[in-house]
Amino acid sequence: MLTAIYTAGFYAATAWLVYGLARKIIQYWRTPAPLKIPTMPAPLTTGGVVMRIVREVVLFESLFKSNKWIWLFGWMFHAALLLAMLRHLRYFIEPVWGWVVLVQPFGTYAGFAMLAGLAALWFRRIFVERIRYISGPSDHLMLVLLLAITASGLAMRYVARTDIVALKKFMLGLIRFDWQPVPADPILLVHLGLVIALMAIFPFSKLLHAPGLFFSPTRNQVDSAREKRHLAPWAAKLEAGGK
């Protein structure tokens, strides 16, 4: 029964995540940007814009300009999350790739960095007056969700080790459509359940900031308005009909 729920849960959450993200990405892709609005100074070439986006994604450049504390905690959380996720690849692939093995030691400590980053962000959300004002229930709950996933993960590593071999069997079974029992470790079940919830929430929440950044006209447009005429399809229609 448990296995059926988690198996179905993972499939459903994955389908929902892919559907939801694809729907949003297609929507962003199809919606035209009628005017040139890059935040200046902006790069003059496509290569420059790619670098600008890379700096935003990797270094959080704008956030760094804005607020060193939010940058520090936010960047720490995201970088650690990336490491932790890469480390988790070992549960989904067989044999485990060499570089995933290399990531392993960093990935385990990354959990603590995630915890610290999230806690600090939550602290700010509660105690900095301006941020408290703009925070709603979903903003707090999102942090709670991420904190709970991180804490349960760390607990399985440092407090009550779970049967990692059985878990990997379950995961590989999901991928290979050769279903295996989910280990009945309560902490693991909490961890997996929350991850399923996170996957389901992702495309319908503020987590859309991830794809959103790539479509942000103030960041992804080339500064070339004088050289190259930019015209949205609906504006071209207006022009054709209106003259």
Next chain:
Amino acid sequence: MGDYKAPELSEFTEIPPLQEGAMSHSHPYLAAPEHQEPLGFPGELVEDWHDKAIARFGELLKKSRALQVYLDSCVRCGACTDKCHYFLGTGDPKNMPVARQDLMRKVYRRHFTLAGKWLPWLVGAEDLTEEVLDDWYSYFHQCSQCRRCSVYCPYGIDTAEISMAARDIMDHIGKGQKYCNEIIGKVHTIGNNLGLPGPALANTLEGLEEDIEDDTGVKVRLPLDEKGAEILLVTPSADFFAEPHVDGLMGYAKVFHQAGASWTISSYASEAANFAMFIGSYEQMREVALRIRKAALDLGVKRLVFGECGHAWRVAYSFLNTLAGPWDFLDQNYPIPQHICEYTYDLIQQGKLTFDKSANDHMTLTFHDSCNVARATRMGGVPGGQFEIPRAIARAVCNNFVDMAPETIREGTYCCGGGGGLLTDDLMELRVKGAKPRMDALNQVVQNDGVTHMIAICAICKSQFSKVFPEYGFGMDRVVSLHQLVGNAIILDGQETGGNGQDETVAGAAPAETEE
């Protein structure tokens, strides 16, 4: 209104404690039917305004990627919360960019997202009630669309895009703003914001020619509607009569004269400003922009040069090619359009202008980067030219120049407090308070470096500072046009130099005799 005080200046602009509702009373005069209807908007609030507003909202979401992406992407990290000059000047939390956006985002969530339809309490989704609409009208008219928040947002969310969309929706249900819509109507019928008809304009320009001749002994022309001229100058109509704008216009004329250029102003397109940008109407903005195209074609000019104006330069630099292009009939060897600062700077680089910098020695100057020029345009061939070129001109024509604190200039510049269609007397309290961050930074260089005057290259900045300077204890004449300084220092061929100590005859320190 009226019973407010300008905030006390501080060494650094401090983040104020939150004062909920501190500016909820602030809203501009509502547009009357005679301001709304010529623009194709309903004259007054329509009966089914709620449904109409949501319908228009839905249309805009399909038309603007920025709006769609920005309403989804905010994580409420707080990076923008201390970046808006109106928040810093008023302490009203709804003037924090994220909170301002959330006024619109909560309605977006309610009507256009799954989470907001099913779990409105969880994600802060709300219906567009009358109170929410009133908040929109109040707080989307407390955003000068200066884009400072967009610099600091990790996703580049630009509150200007949100407030433009909100104003567009309100226009479409009959809740427009008088100041902007009345002005746009004047441009459609008369050709400029001021409603200055052709003959009056001709008269004004003649008067300015006489002023320059009296000052310098040189006949410098300010041509109007001259067919076959090479350059069409499009400048904000405030340049024709307001102080210190008009001194800037005389400066452009002297530069053109000295360069031996053939140029003209058009009475049909006698306005660089395009207030349709402020109300977020692509259609209106295009109509206004097409006047410039028609004037360029009718006069047969080869080049297009814009005078000192912030949002006008945004519309010109970033939008004109889109709205009224292609400009294939103009000389492709020059940027289309070109900013007067680019034009003057090129001449300086080529050594074609000579200056007597001592003509500006009675002033110590600093430069206010206008928000739209700084964050929405470029000058010259390299990113950041919009910061360097005006400063290079200032340094070429004056001896005493000092910059304000680095976090308050260039891409981090503070809005003057009057941009975005808020330069109206019915928003005076907002304008005064919103100027505080700029006034703090200015006060520092006044105290420490003996700065006497601030240069601006935007008609709105110039008018706004003339008005709010006295509220902070500065003289209203302490704001100057960049080309006013150029005009002071430039040595025209055949100019009566007068001898030593006669700089004042050249310097336009005495105000030109134009109507107030």
